[in-house]
Amino acid sequence: MDRRKFISSSVTAGVAAGTAWSFLPLDKVFAAAANDPQLPYDMVAVMGGEPAAMFDKAIAALGGMKSFVKSGQTVVVKPNIGWDRKPEMAANTHPELVAAVVSHCLKAGAKEVLVLDHSCDNWIKAYATSGIEAAAKQAGARLVSADAESQYQTVSIPKGVRLKTAKVHQAILNADVLINVPVLKHHDGAGISLCMKNLMGIVWDRGFWHRNDLQQCIADMATWRKPDLNIVDGYRVLQKNGPKGVTAQDAVLRKSLILSKDMVAADSAAARIFGKEPATIGHIRIANEMGIGVMDTDKLNIHRIKL
């Protein structure tokens, strides 16, 4: 099942790459693990730079933000702004990265870029303390509250096993493009928090997830609407006491960044940066089994960039 899914998604990627696919020798298709600039990348991984510099390189490798955002479109950038924590505590996405993403979207011609998260701490404090409010505003985004139930609308999740419906933020439903910008961090409930876990911040009732098999619900939500692009912030990684962190000592500088359209692939690679085997993280394993994406990074065409 998952193998078939993988092949079909590879085919889709191939079609997107144009006619080049049919001229490729067969052995190249099965050796996709190697960096192959001839094929579209499944993932771009960068290490060794500052957040914005790493993002500039990574997005350029995917053909620039124009590959994801068309002129006049509305974009929602969804960082992790869960906590009233400063950037050095690494509980939220790095503000510099969020600002860089916003700028690229606007340069690509986006009509409006909205930034939001259903914070766990008081949202006004979380938006401010994280540095994201100031940085994103500076870059030209509009910060949107996600703190009231009236902003959410029920959607159905036909492929969900436990999570069949969820209330999703109106701005997400209205957006042409959804860019998911999680931070890589330890998480006491989910193991680690990444792309799929970050989508918990676009729904209203998180308690339902916790009551109804958290790991399954995280995977279920990932079947609903796949973000157009996932950008994992691995610049500073909260290695323990996550997802909120107690002191800045809990975080380690990793200076890494991962871009992928495949949440499972991105989460899997990022889990390794964290130091965990992806299959030990419940929702990554389940999502792989459900065919939501590819956990086995050896099957991916990854462009690796060192700065």
Place this chain on the structure above:
Amino acid sequence: MQKNLKYLRIVWALLFLVAVTFLFVDFSETFPEPFYQWILSLQVVPGVMRLGQFLMHGAGVTAWGLVTVLVLTLLFGRVYCSFLCPLGMLQDVAGTISRRFRGKKGRLKFALPQNRWRYAILGLVVVSVFFAGTLLLNLTDPYSNFGRIASDLIRPVYLTGNNLLASGLQALGSYWLYPVEIIRAEPLTLLVPVLVLGLVVWMSVRRGRLFCNTVCPVGTLLGLISRGSLFRLSFNKKTCNRCGDCMYACKSQCIDVKTQTVDVSRCVGCFNCITACDKGGIRYRPAFSGRASKAEATVSSGRRKMLAETAGFLAVAAGSVSLLKAQDAEGSGAEPISFDGAVPEDQLPGLRRVPVSPPGSRGLAHFTSACTACHLCVSACPTGVLQPSFLDYGLLGINMPRMDYMASFCNEYCTKCSEVCPNGAILPLTTEEKSTVQLGQVYFHREHCIVVTDGTSCGSCAEHCPTKAVRMVPYQGELTIPFTDTSICIGCGACQYACPVPEKAIFVLSNKVHQVALKPVEEAVEHQEMEEFPF
């Protein structure tokens, strides 16, 4: 010239009333701290309470607002009641509107003072504050009553309006306003504010400032002081033809046209009478000028008798409040609690709760000794964790705010409530001090936990814990289960709020006296530098 005093008063009063109301309904910290302090410092009961805090605890408090009111009263009489008291101004609004509709039927006439009542109430309130706590002050203080009306009754309406507007704008694609979750009050907590609002509106419609001149201890106190005021209203007996226009305009019912006297102790300085008289028959004059009326002859005649009766009242009062206090002592006991064994039954959520008092309040005893339940902290609390109680603190602590961890949880860096509390019931705290104040201690009720009952991951409590007093430890297979360390718990309630089980598997047990928590141990993460991509 003096005829414009009334209009000056109306403009000022409306602006001030709107400003005070805004303090209680605002949710976006529109105004800076000094604005709060300026308005609050001019309120009499909070000023007196803070002075008390200063005398008892040496807590740094300035009393200049109180001095200002005292000086104003000595100069101009009870202008506080017309210019600074929000409940007084609210009554003026209600009274004015009703009299506009009722015409001559609603006209007020001179009435005798209810001296027995007002001095007895003032006496009872003062004595009870010393011997039994703040209950009577809580119920009679005009500022606190207004606060409850604004915070509990007006605020939800204001928020609803904001939310309707915000969703309308959102439908149009604008995010200029944002909606706010309205935490629904427990119905019984609204009992006092609804009754008091009904009472003051009814009294003001029927009898003008009867509440202020009978029930309100501030009105009575300022009335006593105003007997020595420099400026006061008095008749010009040459021009006055006793037409009664001034009397009909007087909402304090304190102008006796027959004797051409004004009861200074009941006059609230609204200046309606001056404007009403087209002959200049009643004027604001220095007391020492020959024409000024002698301090209300009608009142002084029965003074001796009245004082004797008041003393009798006080004796009865002292007896009854000490009874009340004895009954209530159980609710504000001071012994710290430990939970080595089972949870005390009265602490289980859903049963009779021992309330958690806000950070800075030092514990139930201090908090209940100074709080008059004005609900300013409830309005100002950014997370909404501070909610009005009903009888959680006992009858003597009716409506005092409590930490409601079913509604929200306390932000570890926030000291808003301690900044705004005008009474010193919540004493100022720095963020650093607050980081180790322990309001209560976490208790994990394993049998309710989803990890145990369903065998699935959760960790919601540990996620939200700011100190990792709750952390997840290995359970079965990949599953982890909460583990608590009460020594570093600050009792913020994040775990209880976040617990997805309706009956709560983890909750905070109140520290009747706040304790000091240990700081979490800082330990750097052991890690290896990443040379190559690990995939």
